[in-house]
Amino acid sequence: MGAEHQQLVNEFGLNGLTFASGTGTTSGTFYCASFTEASVIGAVTITGADGDTMSGISVPAGFSIYGVITSITLTSGKVILYKYRA
Numbered sequence: 001m002g003a004e005h006q007q008l009v010n011e012f013g014l015n016g017l018t019f020a021s022g023t024g025t026t027s028g029t030f031y032c033a034s035f036t037e038a039s040v041i042g043a044v045t046i047t048g049a050d051g052d053t054m055s056g057i058s059v060p061a062g063f064s065i066y067g068v069i070t071s072i073t074l075t076s077g078k079v080i081l082y083k084y085r086a
Contacts, residue, residue: 015083023074030069031084037061039077045070 020026023042033044041057047068054065056075068084 015085017083018081019078020072020074020081021078022076025071025073026081027071028081029084030072030081032064032066032082033069033072034064034080034082035059035061036078036080039063039079040075042073042075044072 015031018026018028018030025043038061039059041054041059044054044065046054046065047070049067059077069081072079072081
């Protein structure tokens with residue numbers, strides 16, 4: 001499978017997904033976090049991310065974060081996490 005094909009597989013969620021709601025930490029390797037309702041991010045770990053941490057940030061429904069996400073903790077809300085495979 002070529003890199004272009006794998007990119008499409010990641011983008012369309014064909015590697016599977018995880019749904020997280022309420023509080024608690026969800027770990028794995030994810031390509032995208034797409035919030036289905038207004039949410040508060042308690043913490044998120046994104047490989048290669050620089051700058052301040054994303055902690056205590058409110059995001060609206062429909063907001064998405066892209067990158068290699070390895071864990072996310074919600075204070076409130078719901079998120080679909082699309083699994084990533086390199």
